[in-house]
Amino acid sequence: MNNTRLFKETLIKGAVTGALGLSTLALAVSAQAETLNIVSWGGAYSMSQQKAYNEPWMKKSGDEIVNIDRSGNALAGLRAQSQAGNVTWDLVDMLPADALIACAEGLIEPLDHDALLADAPDGTPPTEDFIEGSLDECFVPSIVYSNIVAFNTEMFPEDKQPSTIADVFDLENYPGKRTLMRKPINNLEWALVADGVAPEDVYDVLETEEGVARAFAKLDTIKDQVIWWEEGAQPPQLLADQEVAFGSAYNGRIFNAAANEGQPFEIIWDAQVFELDGWVVPTGKLDKVKDYLYFATDTQRLADQAKYISYGPARKSSAKMVTTLAGTDIEMKPHMPTYGPNFATAIPKDNEFWADNNDELTQRFNAWLAQ
Amino acid sequence: MSESPTAPLKTADGVPLKTSLRRAVRRSKLKALLLVSPLLAFLIIAFVMPLFDMLWRSVDNPEVSTALPRTSQALADWDGESLPDEPVFAALAADLEAGAKARSLGLVASRLNYEKSGMRSALMGSARRVAKLEAPYKAALIDINDDWGELATWRVIKRESSPYTLSYYLAAVDRQYSPDGEIVAVPDYMQVYVTLFWRTFWMSGVIMLMTLVLGYPVAFLLANLPLRHSNLLMILVLLPFWTSLLVRTTTWIAILQSQGVLNDMMVALGIIADEARWQMIHNKMGTIIAMTHILLPFMILPLYSVMKTIPPSYMHAARSLGGKPFLCFRRVYFPLTIPGIAAGGILVFILSIGYYITPALVGGQSGRFITNYIAYHMQTSLNWGLAAAIASILLFVVVVCYLVFNRLIGVDKVKLG
Numbered sequence: 001m002n003n004t005r006l007f008k009e010t011l012i013k014g015a016v017t018g019a020l021g022l023s024t025l026a027l028a029v030s031a032q033a034e035t036l037n038i039v040s041w042g043g044a045y046s047m048s049q050q051k052a053y054n055e056p057w058m059k060k061s062g063d064e065i066v067n068i069d070r071s072g073n074a075l076a077g078l079r080a081q082s083q084a085g086n087v088t089w090d091l092v093d094m095l096p097a098d099a100l101i102a103c104a105e106g107l108i109e110p111l112d113h114d115a116l117l118a119d120a121p122d123g124t125p126p127t128e129d130f131i132e133g134s135l136d137e138c139f140v141p142s143i144v145y146s147n148i149v150a151f152n153t154e155m156f157p158e159d160k161q162p163s164t165i166a167d168v169f170d171l172e173n174y175p176g177k178r179t180l181m182r183k184p185i186n187n188l189e190w191a192l193v194a195d196g197v198a199p200e201d202v203y204d205v206l207e208t209e210e211g212v213a214r215a216f217a218k219l220d221t222i223k224d225q226v227i228w229w230e231e232g233a234q235p236p237q238l239l240a241d242q243e244v245a246f247g248s249a250y251n252g253r254i255f256n257a258a259a260n261e262g263q264p265f266e267i268i269w270d271a272q273v274f275e276l277d278g279w280v281v282p283t284g285k286l287d288k289v290k291d292y293l294y295f296a297t298d299t300q301r302l303a304d305q306a307k308y309i310s311y312g313p314a315r316k317s318s319a320k321m322v323t324t325l326a327g328t329d330i331e332m333k334p335h336m337p338t339y340g341p342n343f344a345t346a347i348p349k350d351n352e353f354w355a356d357n358n359d360e361l362t363q364r365f366n367a368w369l370a371q
Numbered sequence: 372m373s374e375s376p377t378a379p380l381k382t383a384d385g386v387p388l389k390t391s392l393r394r395a396v397r398r399s400k401l402k403a404l405l406l407v408s409p410l411l412a413f414l415i416i417a418f419v420m421p422l423f424d425m426l427w428r429s430v431d432n433p434e435v436s437t438a439l440p441r442t443s444q445a446l447a448d449w450d451g452e453s454l455p456d457e458p459v460f461a462a463l464a465a466d467l468e469a470g471a472k473a474r475s476l477g478l479v480a481s482r483l484n485y486e487k488s489g490m491r492s493a494l495m496g497s498a499r500r501v502a503k504l505e506a507p508y509k510a511a512l513i514d515i516n517d518d519w520g521e522l523a524t525w526r527v528i529k530r531e532s533s534p535y536t537l538s539y540y541l542a543a544v545d546r547q548y549s550p551d552g553e554i555v556a557v558p559d560y561m562q563v564y565v566t567l568f569w570r571t572f573w574m575s576g577v578i579m580l581m582t583l584v585l586g587y588p589v590a591f592l593l594a595n596l597p598l599r600h601s602n603l604l605m606i607l608v609l610l611p612f613w614t615s616l617l618v619r620t621t622t623w624i625a626i627l628q629s630q631g632v633l634n635d636m637m638v639a640l641g642i643i644a645d646e647a648r649w650q651m652i653h654n655k656m657g658t659i660i661a662m663t664h665i666l667l668p669f670m671i672l673p674l675y676s677v678m679k680t681i682p683p684s685y686m687h688a689a690r691s692l693g694g695k696p697f698l699c700f701r702r703v704y705f706p707l708t709i710p711g712i713a714a715g716g717i718l719v720f721i722l723s724i725g726y727y728i729t730p731a732l733v734g735g736q737s738g739r740f741i742t743n744y745i746a747y748h749m750q751t752s753l754n755w756g757l758a759a760a761i762a763s764i765l766l767f768v769v770v771v772c773y774l775v776f777n778r779l780i781g782v783d784k785v786k787l788g
Contacts, residue, residue: 105477
């Protein structure tokens with residue numbers, strides 16, 4: 001009898017020591033500095049992330065962050081790495097449309113937002129603090145950005161500056177070359193709005209064959225005045241060189257060129273096509289990046305990011321804390337896509353429509369270009 | 372002569388000479404094989420296997436049959452004349468439910484969306500809600516998405532249930548299956564690839580001719596000048612050959628663009644007006660100029676190696692027999708250089724149809740090659756099957772060119788110096 005008790009005691013003691021040992025070991029492992037491979041867009045956007053959360057995080061945790069500028073082809077990269085069985089990316093900045101596809105293919109982790117992300121300072125849980133409908137099964141948004149058309153104010157007389165998307169398609173009153181992205185996305189939406197379709201009806205019209213033909217017919221009217229761009233850095237450059245009068249671009253890049261370099265650029269907010277951008281976690285990497293993700297998506301960090309680039313924070317609690325451009329006294333609020341007057345005729349990009357129709361419309365767009 | 376003449380010859384240690392010889396040969400063969408084995412392994416891993424993988428991908432079609440196994444089975448004996456019945460819909464509901472759990476529907480949704488736009492959201496949208504569905508599934512699924520009530524949807528699924536498909540090849544030549552299963556051309560406003568194939572071929576032909584016209588005299592000089600001068604000339608040919616491709620391409624942008632060196636000079640000299648600067652880049656002309664320059668050494672070097680072997684005495688003999696210079700060249704010298712022309716031509720043509728970075732940088736819209744679409748489908752649209760099909764067609768053309776060349780000239784004539 002005694003023997004059994006002794007045996008039990010030893011067993012418990014052993015188990016306790018063992019568990020203690022293991023947990024110290026675990027602590028040691030979690031405290032060890034790691035190298036995080038983080039994929040993002042490069043340029044001004046990566047700079048804003050670096051300043052707002054990468055540098056503070058590296059200081060705080062001792063982790064090393066490696067920036068990889070591959071978000072433009074992130075889905076292809078994730079697929080290739082997963083097929084090769086060697087996923088080297090730890091966290092990826094991605095568009096929600098790509099995240100939908102990656103999620104359905106099991107390339108990225110489903111996320112429990114309330115458990116993984118920080119509450120707002122007033123205790124609001126993440127699912128209520130992020131903009132409605134912006135959280136997706138595998139996706140955490142960080143910003144709202146917008147596709148807009150900007151123009152060089154010096155290319156038009158002072159009393160005749162363009163102000164609507166219809167002006168972009170009006171060669172008679174607003175002559176000059178235009179530069180547009182070499183993709184059907186945004187261009188078809190704008191062509192329809194310029195042709196008189198209400199912004200909220202754009203995707204209903206595009207669903208029909210007549211609607212698509214109508215959009216291409218409208219694009220036909222400016223086709224020979226268009227230079228097609230493929231890299232986000234091209235439109236600000238072409239506008240600055242006065243090679244073009246109008247250029248479609250991401251609003252942050254135009255703002256940065258205007259605010260930091262004093263370029264005479266003005267944004268036409270009419271019919272801006274806005275969408276989200278944010279984080280996804282490649283399958284199997286959740287434990288490694290959990291702490292960073294918690295930090296980088298909290299209220300303060302998202303508000304900080306808006307000091308460096310004019311993209312709206314995806315948290316409502318951060319939106320209230322947006323101040324001025326770092327190192328200047330330029331108020332950021334009026335330059336955000338979500339600012340009231342800018343937002344009046346905004347088009348939310350319909351990710352489901354494009355997920356369905358992008359293959360077909362891109363081929364049609366390419367064929368149209370080649371004509 | 373006491374030994375019979377049929378007795379085998381033996382070496383000093385008594386082994387038959389034949390066996391001994393065979394052993395020695397086998398040993399040296401083995402040694403040779405060992406020496407080449409690193410290269411052989413490299414070629415197999417880096418070239419042969421990817422090549423077959425690509426060919427395989429262009430017909431491989433596992434998505435529907437693996438992700439929707441019950442549906443494809445249920446559709447096996449469906450006649451395709453009217454909407455399938457409840458069992459097929461029930462099978463689809465079961466597949467969707469299992470697929471949603473296993474996250475295996477993404478690829479099949481992309482795959483079917485290539486064939487019929489809207490299939491992605493039909494599948495994904497239905498999969499999100501299928502767990503709550505109850506029989507009869509036919510009405511319930513059609514209620515979620517109208518596409519399930521269309522005959523064409525089911526014909527696509529049935530057609531793509533087979534493990535192999537020709538759809539990628541059809542798409543690569545601007546064809547598709549009609550709803551009735553016949554092969555038809557895609558509408559005019561969707562046609563891209565055939566035009567691009569032809570453009571790639573004829574522009575590569577033009578580039579080949581340009582390199583020949585420019586390279587022939589240079590090769591002739593190289594082969595006939597005194598060594599001192601020809602060495603200098605050889606360096607002038609080789610220096611650009613050793614310079615990075617991107618540097619050479621971007622240099623042409625600096626020279627040819629509308630605010631570039633050449634236009635500036637012509638405006639300064641008063642040859643053209645400032646408003647009428649020539650558009651020499653971001654079009655076909657840009658591609659042809661830049662690629663002719665880049666591929667020129669591949670024409671000059673094989674030509675040179677052939678010309679070097681032609682003894683000058685042939686031309687002297689022709690001249691001394693009274694031939695005029697041009698006649699001697701046409702009847703004597705030129706025919707002797709044909710192997711060089713063919714070797715250079717085939718090299719330049721094959722390299723040129725596979726070029727992709729130069730057309731992408733200087734070709735603008737009209738100077739793009741089919742290769743730019745392979746890159747597009749690899750990196751952006753992620754339609755790897757279509758990329759593989761386009762690449763396989765190019766490979767086929769290259770192989771045909773090579774076989775014709777080998778038949779007419781012989782591949783052993785290709786020398787680079």
